[in-house]
Amino acid sequence: MLYVEEADLAFIHVPKNAGQSIRRALGGCGRLSYAAMAKDLGVDEPTAEGLMEEPVTGRPGIDTEVQPEHVPLPFLKLAFPCSFEQLQAAKSFIMVRPPRDRFLSALLQRIREYGGAAALRVDDPIVAQEARRICNWLEGRGPFYDMPYIHFSRQVDYAEIDGERIVSALFPLERTDALAAWVRRETGLELDVAHDHARREPKAWASSLQPAVRFIGRNLLPQTLKKAIYPLWMNSAAFANAASRYDTVRLDPDVERFIADYYAPDAALYAEAQRFAQDIMQPVRMAG
Numbered sequence: 001m002l003y004v005e006e007a008d009l010a011f012i013h014v015p016k017n018a019g020q021s022i023r024r025a026l027g028g029c030g031r032l033s034y035a036a037m038a039k040d041l042g043v044d045e046p047t048a049e050g051l052m053e054e055p056v057t058g059r060p061g062i063d064t065e066v067q068p069e070h071v072p073l074p075f076l077k078l079a080f081p082c083s084f085e086q087l088q089a090a091k092s093f094i095m096v097r098p099p100r101d102r103f104l105s106a107l108l109q110r111i112r113e114y115g116g117a118a119a120l121r122v123d124d125p126i127v128a129q130e131a132r133r134i135c136n137w138l139e140g141r142g143p144f145y146d147m148p149y150i151h152f153s154r155q156v157d158y159a160e161i162d163g164e165r166i167v168s169a170l171f172p173l174e175r176t177d178a179l180a181a182w183v184r185r186e187t188g189l190e191l192d193v194a195h196d197h198a199r200r201e202p203k204a205w206a207s208s209l210q211p212a213v214r215f216i217g218r219n220l221l222p223q224t225l226k227k228a229i230y231p232l233w234m235n236s237a238a239f240a241n242a243a244s245r246y247d248t249v250r251l252d253p254d255v256e257r258f259i260a261d262y263y264a265p266d267a268a269l270y271a272e273a274q275r276f277a278q279d280i281m282q283p284v285r286m287a288g
Contacts, residue, residue, distance in 0.1 A: 001037070001076065001083050003090065004030040007187035010092040014158045015070045015151040016102045016109070017095040018173055018193075025193040037068060039082040055147060066145045072157035073166050074143045087166065091186050096155050096273045097173040099263035101246045106151035107131055114148065123249045131251050135258045156265040170273040178277035185280075 002011040004026055011026060013019040026032060038048035041056065048068075055065035059079035066079065077084040107127050115126070134152055143157040144150075159167050171179045176193040183191045250256065260267075 001071075001080075001087055002026055003033050003036065003086060004187075004189070005033040005035075006030050007183075007189050008090045009183065009187050009189070010087050010090040012073070012087070012092060012094045012158045012167055013069055014094050014096065014155050015153065016105050017097055017155070019069070019095075021193055022095065025191050029189045029191055036082040036086040037080065040080040041068075062145060064145075065147055067147055067150065070147075070150045070153075071145060072143045072153055073159070073161050074157065075145045077161060091169075092167045093169040093171060093179065093182070094155070094158050094167050095173050095179070096159075096170050096266070096270045098270055099155065099266040100259055102155070102266075103131075103134075103152065103259055103263065104246050104249070107134065109151055110134070110148075122246060128251055128255070131255045135255055135262075138262055139258075154263060154266055156269050159269060169276065170269065171277055172270060172273045175274070175277040175281075178280040182280050 002013065002023060003009070007030055009026075009030075011022055013022070023032075032049075034045045034048040034052070037052070038045045041048050041051060043051070052069045053067060055067055057065050059066055061078040062075060066075065068080070071080060073084075073087075076087070104122055104127075107130055108122065111126060111130055115130075121127075134149070137149060138152060144153060159165060159170060169182055171182070176191075179193065180191045183189050251259075
């Protein structure tokens with residue numbers, strides 16, 4: 001959870017939903033306070049800020065590592081009570097996106113982090129294989145906090161606890177205009193969200209280059225040079241926005257059915273967010 005103290009505004013970071021972009025935007029319009037998280041962790045505020053993206057252990061009711069930045073609300077309430085109390089008292093929001101798009105984005109990130117493949121096309125057979133494994137792991141699970149799978153957690157678990165809505169507002173990922181209008185109305189802050197963290201994939205003609213590029217990057221380049229070149233390579237003409245092709249890729253029928261069923265509450269949440277954004281912007285359009 002991120003909290004802007006001067007505005008009494010909280011942001012719950014749903015994994016794979018523009019969290020980095022929102023964090024930069026919030027930090028640009030007010031001081032981010034980590035005092036409540038510091039109380040929960042028993043550390044000072046600078047240390048708490050540094051631990052937001054790190055695995056922590058020893059939390060009440062949680063028997064494995066958990067990342068404070070990505071805690072579904074049932075476990076925020078259980079293991080981080082000061083932060084949860086702050087959330088309940090504040091104006092709060094989350095960003096949501098179509099669940100199938102988010103699932104595919106999470107697959108590509110998981111394969112990169114755990115499989116070492118930094119640049120895959122979404123239609124690569126490896127993606128379909130990993131999708132089946134993830135669905136098998138998710139089968140029958142409710143809210144969870146397991147770090148290796150946290151990007152596949154349901155978005156609804158960051159908005160509700162047992163059907164009770166906790167957050168004040170929710171916005172579609174693509175409607176940062178409505179988010180900015182709501183924040184302005186509720187707090188007086190001017191929020192400028194630059195969504196510049198889109199998932200990239202190699203274009204079809206560039207896929208054959210990937211094994212050679214990967215070998216050079218892993219074996220021949222110094223780490224400092226590799227870090228400098230990587231963003232230039234990913235933003236080159238050899239790559240495109242992966243999300244633009246999500247609708248064209250079909251997984252196994254059983255996987256597609258599982259995604260539709262398991263994330264049905266997220267699909268409903270996204271539809272609600274779209275309606276909410278429209279309602280927020282209607283007075284703005286009329287005033288304009």
